[in-house]
Amino acid sequence: MYSQDMLASIKKVEATRASRIGVEPRRMSAEEKDALLKEFHPDYRDVGFDTLRVGVNKGDKVPVELRALLEGKSRVSGLDLDLEHPDYDVDVLVIGGGGAGSSAAVMAHENGANVMIVTKLRIGDANTMMAEGGIQAADKANDSPAQHYLDAFGGGHYAAVPELLRKLVMDGPGAVKWLNELGVEFDKAEDGTMITTHGGGTSRKRMHAAADYSGAEIMRTLRDEVWNREIPVVDFTAAIELILDENGHAAGAVLLNMETGRHLIARAKTVIISTGGAGRLHYQGFPTSNHYGATADGLILGYRAGVPLLYADTLQYHPTGAAYPLQIYGALVTEKVRSMGAMLINAEGEAFMHPLETRDVSAASIIRECKARGKGVTTPEGQAVWLDTPMIDMIHGEGTLEKRLPAMLRMFLKYGIDMRKVPILVYPTLHYQNGGLRVNDQCESCIPGLFVAGEAVGGIHGRNRLMGNSLLDVIVFGRQAGISAAKACKDVHLGKPTLEHVNKFMAEMKAAGIEPTEESPKLLPHYARTGDAK
Amino acid sequence: MADKMITVYLMGKKYEVPESLTIMGALEYAGYELKRGCGCRNGFCGACATVYRVKGSSELKMCLACSTKVEENMYVATLPYFPLVKQVYDIEKVRPQEQIMMQLYPEIYSCIGCNACTKACPQSLNVMQYIAYAQRGEFKKCAEESFDCVMCGICSSRCPAGISHPQVALLARRLNGKYIAPEAKHLTERVKAIEEGEFNALIEDIMQKPIDEIKELYNNREIEK
Numbered sequence: 001m002y003s004q005d006m007l008a009s010i011k012k013v014e015a016t017r018a019s020r021i022g023v024e025p026r027r028m029s030a031e032e033k034d035a036l037l038k039e040f041h042p043d044y045r046d047v048g049f050d051t052l053r054v055g056v057n058k059g060d061k062v063p064v065e066l067r068a069l070l071e072g073k074s075r076v077s078g079l080d081l082d083l084e085h086p087d088y089d090v091d092v093l094v095i096g097g098g099g100a101g102s103s104a105a106v107m108a109h110e111n112g113a114n115v116m117i118v119t120k121l122r123i124g125d126a127n128t129m130m131a132e133g134g135i136q137a138a139d140k141a142n143d144s145p146a147q148h149y150l151d152a153f154g155g156g157h158y159a160a161v162p163e164l165l166r167k168l169v170m171d172g173p174g175a176v177k178w179l180n181e182l183g184v185e186f187d188k189a190e191d192g193t194m195i196t197t198h199g200g201g202t203s204r205k206r207m208h209a210a211a212d213y214s215g216a217e218i219m220r221t222l223r224d225e226v227w228n229r230e231i232p233v234v235d236f237t238a239a240i241e242l243i244l245d246e247n248g249h250a251a252g253a254v255l256l257n258m259e260t261g262r263h264l265i266a267r268a269k270t271v272i273i274s275t276g277g278a279g280r281l282h283y284q285g286f287p288t289s290n291h292y293g294a295t296a297d298g299l300i301l302g303y304r305a306g307v308p309l310l311y312a313d314t315l316q317y318h319p320t321g322a323a324y325p326l327q328i329y330g331a332l333v334t335e336k337v338r339s340m341g342a343m344l345i346n347a348e349g350e351a352f353m354h355p356l357e358t359r360d361v362s363a364a365s366i367i368r369e370c371k372a373r374g375k376g377v378t379t380p381e382g383q384a385v386w387l388d389t390p391m392i393d394m395i396h397g398e399g400t401l402e403k404r405l406p407a408m409l410r411m412f413l414k415y416g417i418d419m420r421k422v423p424i425l426v427y428p429t430l431h432y433q434n435g436g437l438r439v440n441d442q443c444e445s446c447i448p449g450l451f452v453a454g455e456a457v458g459g460i461h462g463r464n465r466l467m468g469n470s471l472l473d474v475i476v477f478g479r480q481a482g483i484s485a486a487k488a489c490k491d492v493h494l495g496k497p498t499l500e501h502v503n504k505f506m507a508e509m510k511a512a513g514i515e516p517t518e519e520s521p522k523l524l525p526h527y528a529r530t531g532d533a534k
Numbered sequence: 535m536a537d538k539m540i541t542v543y544l545m546g547k548k549y550e551v552p553e554s555l556t557i558m559g560a561l562e563y564a565g566y567e568l569k570r571g572c573g574c575r576n577g578f579c580g581a582c583a584t585v586y587r588v589k590g591s592s593e594l595k596m597c598l599a600c601s602t603k604v605e606e607n608m609y610v611a612t613l614p615y616f617p618l619v620k621q622v623y624d625i626e627k628v629r630p631q632e633q634i635m636m637q638l639y640p641e642i643y644s645c646i647g648c649n650a651c652t653k654a655c656p657q658s659l660n661v662m663q664y665i666a667y668a669q670r671g672e673f674k675k676c677a678e679e680s681f682d683c684v685m686c687g688i689c690s691s692r693c694p695a696g697i698s699h700p701q702v703a704l705l706a707r708r709l710n711g712k713y714i715a716p717e718a719k720h721l722t723e724r725v726k727a728i729e730e731g732e733f734n735a736l737i738e739d740i741m742q743k744p745i746d747e748i749k750e751l752y753n754n755r756e757i758e759k
């Protein structure tokens with residue numbers, strides 16, 4: 001399966017392997033990390049960013065592709081919509097059916113609200129489903145929420161919003177317990193003790209997992225709970241704009257049936273945006289580990305309504321995306337592979353860094369190894385480094401990789417690569433939107449009745465997120481959004497529904513001389529080959 | 535390096551596509567803008583169940599379109615939705631006892647042992663075996679055997695007894711995760727301690743520190759071996 005050149009490089013990796021077992025490479029100093037990031041992390045490439053010309057973040061830089069959508073043409077432009085006669089009328093409207101949306105719906109239901117989920121694909125078609133490595137929570141004797149806070153705050157370059165990060169770490173153990181009581185099967189020892197490992201940048205082993213299907217196990221359980229509670233799920237239906245009432249209170253959304261093209265109106269006393277990330281916008285041309293619908297829709301809707309963005313210029317490139325073979329280019333290779341001892345090795349067989357630096361540092365280091373040091377392995381798509389997976393069974397015993405990383409093993413075996421025996425090729429892949437809409441620790445935005453949860457929120461992680469803190473964030477903030485929305489809807493008396501905020505935004509764009517280049521929200525990436533297919 | 539082109543039949547219609555593509559890639563290469571039958575695009579979500587035959591063979595094959603390469607003369611039909619039976623239950627009220635399967639999914643006892651489910655599973659799971667465990671109330675074994683299920687529904691599409699295998703397995707896993715697996719006592723205790731305010735002082739202490747002091751703490755923190 002590997003080319004002759006790759007096989008020759010593998011020989012060099014094999015030659016140093018035995019001497020690397022049990023030896024921990026040096027970690028970088030704070031100064032080394034800062035210099036590395038500035039030179040090699042994609043967030044520092046000016047060409048990838050443009051300055052916003054309208055809205056509350058006017059003057060801030062955001063990725064080029066995101067600006068085109070924030071300054072895009074509304075999909076309700078020119079439509080004759082009857083907002084007064086809704087097709088759905090509920091207490092809580094949840095937009096997005098991933099981990100955050102499903103948690104929110106369950107908790108809104110638990111708190112007595114009439115709740116409905118709309119999702120443009122199916123419930124569970126979400127980044128949560130694809131999270132492999134695990135979920136952090138400070139529940140061991142040598143650990144504490146404060147220690148978790150320190151790891152995340154430092155890893156995120158001291159930029160996290162303190163009240164959000166406090167909420168994340170303090171509610172962490174409770175979130176894991178809630179999942180466990182719903183039936184999520186965490187890896188445990190015989191006596192019930194959670195089996196926990198390190199992630200990049202953690203100072204305590206607090207990564208809880210369900211093999212390397214951690215997110216899938218959480219997502220399918222949450223989805224089952226939504227179904228058990230018979231919460232309505234309107235699938236293949238996208239929200240294309242928020243509706244506010246005449247007093248500026250959230251009042252529902254304009255929906256689009258993805259298949260028939262029919263528009264529908266949902267009236268709601270409170271709305272939760274839980275639309276996830278943006279990997280499918282392929283910032284700076286990167287491949288992505290994200291699911292098909294990750295197109296930042298909620299950011300567009302919220303921004304037009306007046307909710308500020310926080311850290312929209314910081315993205316996470318997961319250091320280990322699959323770089324070979326082509327069929328899985330960009331797919332996630334979980335950080336758990338490194339947690340279990342596999343090292344990052346260059347074409348010469350050298351361990352060029354500590355395998356558990358934070359993600360931004362690791363990604364930048366891999367890029368430097370390939371672009372500046374000429375020590376990458378050439379692949380059809382460019383360059384890559386080795387992730388020395390055979391180390392795992394050497395360290396922990398034969399059979400460990402198969403038991404703890406079944407999804408990874410299967411993914412590569414499909415293409416004839418047995419990662420127990422040979423290393424795999426990796427390169428950074430667009431993985432996570434660190435930034436997003438601004439909320440407080442009750443998930444309230446500045447628009448009354450509008451809540452946000454999950455990857456669509458900005459500020460929880462600062463400018464870089466640690467492994468295992470996003471699965472935690474979708475549960476902690478998803479649950480909170482559901483509780484907050486259910487509570488808030490009790491006192492809501494909606495006024496006349498309007499789309500005035502959209503008209504106002506479009507007028508502002510026109511006044512600024514902006515000609516939209518595309519419709520937004522994007523909803524799905526355009527992968528169909530255009531032109532004449534034979 | 536130009537890819538070799540091969541012939542595939544997508545929903546019976548003939549296309550020439552590069553041989554390196556997955557079936558999903560081939561659909562997009564042919565010009566399909568996918569809405570259904572496409573989710574995570576990497577084998578975790580089960581959205582892209584697909585059936586195919588290769589010309590000259592009678593064998594019907596099943597796969598996930600996102601993680602299966604095209605073959606010469608492949609006849610492909612996607613199965614973007616399959617009606618599984620999902621029974622509603624209250625996880626707080628059910629118990630891991632044999633009769634729960636009889637109550638919710640009695641059709642599993644009509645299994646005729648044809649093993650078509652196992653042969654069809656794109657995750658190579660021993661589906662018939664986990665159904666056998668479910669029949670006997672061995673939920674832990676059913677959970678372990680079915681753990682890698684992506685709920686694509688291909689097994690159920692092949693079942694003459696009308697079993698919704700993925701839903702049966704999900705019930706078994708939730709029962710196992712909640713009731714059978716031992717309690718994580720350290721977790722229960724930690725949650726209680728947090729609720730009682732035991733960790734408030736620690737977190738408040740770190741939050742009120744000046745940034746330089748936090749940096750100092752972070753850069754010199756001890757990392758568990």
